Amino acid sequence: MALIPVAEATDERLADYVRLRDVSLRRSLETEQGLFIAEGEKVIRRALEAGYRPRSFLLAERWLAGLADLLEQHPGVPVYVVDETLAEWVTGFHVHRGALASLHRETRHGVTEVLAGDRLVVCEDVVDHTNVGAILRSAAGLGFDGCLLAPRAADPLYRRSVKVSMGAVFSLPWARLEDWEDAVPMLGRAGFLTVALALTEDAVDLSEVVARVRAEAVSGRRPRVALLLGTEGAGLSARWVEQAEVVARIPMARGIDSLNVAAAAAVACYALGPAGTAS
Amino acid sequence: MALIPVAEATDERLADYVRLRDVSLRRSLETEQGLFIAEGEKVIRRALEAGYRPRSFLLAERWLAGLADLLEQHPGVPVYVVDETLAEWVTGFHVHRGALASLHRETRHGVTEVLAGDRLVVCEDVVDHTNVGAILRSAAGLGFDGCLLAPRAADPLYRRSVKVSMGAVFSLPWARLEDWEDAVPMLGRAGFLTVALALTEDAVDLSEVVARVRAEAVSGRRPRVALLLGTEGAGLSARWVEQAEVVARIPMARGIDSLNVAAAAAVACYALGPAGTAS
CATH class of the missing domain: 3.40.1280.10 (SPOUT methyltransferase, trefoil knot domain)
Known part of the structure; x- marks a missing residue:
């Protein structure tokens, strides 16, 4: 696991996670960058099991244990560890389930x-x-x-x-x-x-x-x-x-x-x- | 209609409408004051048709016309007219449908x-x-x-x-x-x-x-x-x-x-x- 503590809300490495409630910003950002966000342990797990490739994870420390097995399966993927206040500051809302993942968008079916x-x-x-x-x-x-x-x-x-x-x-x-x-x-x-x-x-x-x-x-x-x-x-x-x-x-x-x-x-x-x- | 322009977010007369997204605050405020909030023209209309008694209305000016008939049926009830920025400031969210009503709670059925x-x-x-x-x-x-x-x-x-x-x-x-x-x-x-x-x-x-x-x-x-x-x-x-x-x-x-x-x-x-x- 590549655990990376991040303490600054303006850190460029958190760019995938900014203002998650701002629909028009997210629409252009996600389309341009080819990403989407999964929230909560269960949903992140299902995204990875379905074969979507993670770009990074954003977690509060207390969520590390619950996701450890998943993170170990993706050793090259950065895991940004932040406190919950910083997570809220970046994303614009209280992240109840404490875990977010940014994944590559794919067109899976025609x-x-x-x-x-x-x-x-x-x-x-x-x-x-x-x-x-x-x-x-x-x-x-x-x-x-x-x-x-x-x-x-x-x-x-x-x-x-x-x-x-x-x-x-x-x-x-x-x-x-x-x-x-x-x-x-x-x-x-x-x-x-x-x-x-x-x-x-x-x-x-x-x-x-x-x-x-x-x-x-x-x-x-x-x-x-x-x-x-x-x-x-x-x-x-x-x-x-x-x-x-x-x-x-x-x-x-x-x-x-x-x-x-x-x-x-x-x-x-x-x-x-x-x-x-x-x- | 008793139209009352209000320009200050801290105006006591708007107390029924504060921080509508703060569930725990609202729970105690609404129980203590015996009120509930209806949002949007259609829902306000249905509350009044069902006989719930209004305490006050909070509207942006452009919503006055749509609700005029209802307001006229309740001539003694104050209608606070605010701009949308003030409404957002008081309630804590963007009031899409521009109209709120505070009504008396009633226990209707046992x-x-x-x-x-x-x-x-x-x-x-x-x-x-x-x-x-x-x-x-x-x-x-x-x-x-x-x-x-x-x-x-x-x-x-x-x-x-x-x-x-x-x-x-x-x-x-x-x-x-x-x-x-x-x-x-x-x-x-x-x-x-x-x-x-x-x-x-x-x-x-x-x-x-x-x-x-x-x-x-x-x-x-x-x-x-x-x-x-x-x-x-x-x-x-x-x-x-x-x-x-x-x-x-x-x-x-x-x-x-x-x-x-x-x-x-x-x-x-x-x-x-x-x-x-x-x-």
Whole structure:
């Protein structure tokens, strides 16, 4: 282990970790430098197990013991040891779990590879990192095979997405769509039943779509489903809703107008996934 | 409307709004003063429609127009008009939606009233305000009738819970349990099927519980379900898991060890709610 005590907040070697809450700064910094940040022992461990290459670690001393085995597996990687006040000063927030890692960004999957899966979530303009992370975690846990993201959807490798996904972002294949306009027809041509989740007047009940997918499975066809999820607040674009083969709604009670997109995704992934559609 | 421009961050009249991100300060301040904070036009509107009485409003000037009708309905209530920098200085964060209201806390429902519902979520030590708010929103939207909270669960009227619930906290009846030890047996005596959501080895698949509840409905009995949800990370206590009549698990794929508690709640409320158990 290359333990390097750092005592100055302005130390250049901490440049990967500055102002982690400043989304626009981080977006340009991480893109230019080709890095992303993992936070907390469990998530760092999952990133490394998934083969992402570390650039450096930033730890408070009391976290060294818990991560010692991981650090030993990466002997050439600098481990910056700081006190918690300095960590807070550099990163701009209280680092509850005391451990951060900076890792090399990689494009692991292309759209074509993701299309090899049978059940996909497709995020249109889901712009909140917490929601993207939560959707990836639920999709993976509930047996979906991959995720496609429209050009404006939030970055799955942003610190907050990674953390909320609890590392699912490392195990579920995902890719960025380049073409928003043709995305839904493209999914149709690839053999997917495109299901827009939306609370429009003419939407069918989600259970009807579940019955249709289950019938496919019973008849021996491989059910292939692309679940389309829209932006927070306004939902899916009119284009995607019109282009989708089915528009499905989760019935709402008590005058509640909608679910949060991550909650809706969990419900729909459960209903349309292996658990909900087993014959 | 009593519009009152305020230019000093230390003005005593803004005392209800100080340091909104400081959870421990807010907990004592709100309890002592008997207030809670609603944030954003839509949520403020829902709080007032639900009959909560405002103490004051805090607005940036550009938000006046959008709330004018509401403010006119409460002519005696002071409306503090501040610039956004001052609002940020007082509250400790950037108030995106530019409008805050301080309202009188009320205990609206007792445990007995909540027990009149047929489908309840019961939060054991769900300590994260975002999760409590998300659970209330999903439970209400998916047709559950109420929520009970163990003594250590997070406060549904904390600003963040209220906001994430999108006001569901005002429409779904909820109450605080005083007795953690006897809560599950009490629910059993009250006629509820107590369902612990947990990923234990001997848990049954959630779909088995759905089938059981649906069979009750078919046989003409009123299905009554209490869904028990545990703390983030560690989940339900051993006591509640042992005391529950059924332990149910949502099957997990891809090596994902669990869902976030709010996602799990959404899935289970959908499956065990009117949509999932209709005969």
